[in-house]
Amino acid sequence: MTTEENLLGQVSTSWSPENLQTLDGMLAGNPIIVITAHRSPDGDAVGSALGLWHLLLASGANAEVVLPDRFASFLDWMPGTDSICFHEEDSRRAESKVAEADVLFCLDFNGPNRAGNLAAAITSSKARLVMIDHHREPDDFAELAISDPTCGSTCELVCDWALASGRWSSMSLDAAKCLYTGLVTDTGSFRFPSVSAHTHAVVAALLHSGLNHAEVHESTFDDQSLSRVQLHGFALSERLKIWDEAGIGVIALDLEDLNRFHYVSGDTEGLVNRILGIRGVEMAIFMRESDPGKVKMSLRSKGNLDVQALASQYFDGGGHTNAAGGVLLGMSMADAQAKVDEALNEWIRS
């Protein structure tokens, strides 16, 4: 038995024989395929989109990747990024591609509103929609919805599809690199509870296909600018507030802080996990003023502490039990911090 065959019994149950058959039917007859992912695409969004794209191209499909906006530069190395059409750079072209698609893959998001400015094009597209995602509480918008909130990454679900549909032989080195990137970034380098034996088995299968995982890790994590590293140092030493009793750590960076360290998109990635790494901290919150009057939030937690519930109740957000995001609109950083203090006090009391 090959490694791939050994894995087949463990693929996400979302890939039922019926779902596999439905997707096979959708892909028959050389349709125009467009692959998209959520706005502010992260490693899993870009990785799953490009990974699926490479897999489909290898079997001769007519496929393109269209994303709402750019991703952080630490993902620029991924094979295929030059071919992506970005809505924020050419909205007309992006919208017409989505409109003319026969099959539209929606990866790593579970409702059109998560696709930013592409949302309207997705909703009005004549394409048959396929959602592949692992966030909780999906909207009912896709003809075929593969939703597995127990799975650590969308890339794992795409790997499962390659295994279960018999397309693993199309797994090129480029596809493997992209999919591994999502597997490693969305699991905090395989540390979150969502990581399973199957996750590691999928990685083993990628390694059997020739993947150099160390190279992916270096390209993704060991290529940071000095100013980014210094921004992290500043944030941790000057902007971290610890709620000792509650085991909560909060970092807030305003535009002035960010400008001082020549902030570019992606520079604060990972900072929230540094907070969570502090002894006694069970919940980490990172706040960043992205525009005047707009504060973006990242939340992380240990164990069963549910930051998704906190984010959806107070910060107009959502995500997973241990990793969530949110946003506060129409307030200064000082107001946003007051709002967070108030929410946390209420949360602790409840």
Ligand SMILES: [Mn+2]
């Ligand atoms: Mn994801």
